[in-house]
Amino acid sequence: MIFRRNLICSLGVTFLGANAYNIIKPAIAARPYKIEEENICNSEDFVINHEPINDVTEQQIAAVDEVVHMLNVGPTGSRFRYDPMLSEIEVGRKILWKATTKGHNVEFMVTPNNIKFKSKLHKSAGFTFTTPGIYTYKCTPHVSVGMIGVVVVGNDLSNMTEAFDNAAYYGQAKELIQDILGRF
Ligand SMILES: [Cu+2]
Structure with a gap:
């Protein structure tokens, strides 16, 4: 997956670099969808950036539950991970995902009532869980290499079937989510 993506990126760069932009420009303009920042093909996705980020205060950390x-x-030792990958919390509790370096975010996948949440890249983010159930989430750029996490709120496993296997899961992400949820 990494290889294929990098190959596609390389080809794209070469193509644009060869002054072929005017040829493909109409095709790009015709695309109906908005290109999100994290979908822009660049080689930075899998480069490890060790520049530290300290964007939350001790007081903000003390104010959250996890x-x-x-x-x-x-x-x-695995590359690109949340720690911990499983959080079990009570209804109404807040989780802070703390950025330590650039490159990561949080995007919900399967949630109760199809609750949506997507944080900004490179920044810490918080979410208060007011609805019980299983939440699976990913780092948007790193899901394919297994940067995923699971939150179980209020011991509610009623959406287990949907959370255990979903079309949004693939590669290491699917394996790791099923390993975590298989413990319940
Ligand atoms: Cu990441």
Whole structure:
């Protein structure tokens, strides 16, 4: 997946670099969708950036119920991980995903009532969980290499079937989500 993506990126760069932009420009202009920042093809996605980010205060950290660190290297040495990957919290509690370096965010995948949340890249983010159930989430640029997490709110496993297997999961993300949810 990484190889294929990088290959596509390289080809794209070469193509544009060869002054072929005017040829493909009409095709680009005709695209009906907006290109989001994280979908722009660039080689930075899988480059580890160690520039530290300290965008939350000790007081802000103290005010939340759980802190999940967004890491370039996880506790067991895997690249791009949340720590912890599983959070079990009561209804009404708040999680802070703490940025430690650039490159990461949080985007919900399967949630109760299809609740949506997507944070900005490179920044810490908080969310208060007022609806019980299972929430699966990803780092938008790093889902394919397994940067995923699970939140179980209020011990409610009623959306387990949907959360366990979903079309949005693939690669290491699917394997890791099913490993976490298989413990319940
Ligand atoms: Cu990430």
